[in-house]
Amino acid sequence: MSSNELRSKGLSRFVDLPQIIICGDQTSGKSSALEAISGLSFPTNANLCIRFATELILRRAPTTGIDISINPGSERTEAEKEQVRSCKFTGTLEELDLGEVVEDAKTVMGLNGTSKVFSTDILRVEVSGPSQPHLTMVDLPGLFLTGNKDQSEKDAALVEALVLPYMKNPRTIILAVVSAKSDFALQQVTRHARAQDPKGMRTLGLITKPNTLDQGSDSERFYIELAQNKDVQNFAERNEPTAARNAAEAEFFSKGVWKSLKPTQLGVAALRVRLRRCWEMVIVPRQPSGKATGKRAAAGNGLGLH
Structure with a gap:
């Protein structure tokens, strides 16, 4: 039985299955x-961001398909769990509106009222097709410290409690998303990544929004230095067609100081390769000789997090 099949049956509670988590502060660009x-467009609320974990399973198959379900949180009663599991989403990948799926999932999770802001339920999206890589990713709610009218400090603690168990899992690759638009030192994901992966063996750093930096500024120099010999990618504005986004991305990185970075550090295609490589390193069984440990260490990309 594959790791994806084990996860769908809920056996990840008993077996540590390899996965990549996408974590960062709110508005860091995780969903982008x-x-x-x-290649899927997940809607976001600029003021609140996602309210629950989204598990995205990409797997290679002869035909294209999509399967969506909700895995209930452990705190629910058995009756509630059964009700949540019974909710299914049907349709082809082309027909399915993920915006509607997310809204429907929020209703099932009880997030459309005012009393509950975040949920421990998991939206599970499995996409198959001939061009898909074999990857399992989990997009997590964004970290934050201070509350506002939409979310409280108690909610901030809940989000942290949702994120940390994923980060602590030794079978997890941490894709730590850092926004160049924000002060690096104030972004919570860097602190948690250092704490949960001190040696950087499981951490892959990702810089987003470098196009917001003023050319020649101290901030631009800081993020370039941060990216030197590390892994950095950029994602252009959301909602652009893939070809247009890729062209804009290539154009941006061909200019200024960004062209000093290696091609393997830039762009969506390079990111997919890096993620796959890191994922493979994590699933290599431990060997008494220490060879596997060395391979895993080679996969670590701290991006200044350690």
């Missing part, structure tokens, strides 16, 4: 990263 990797 997920969209660029998967």
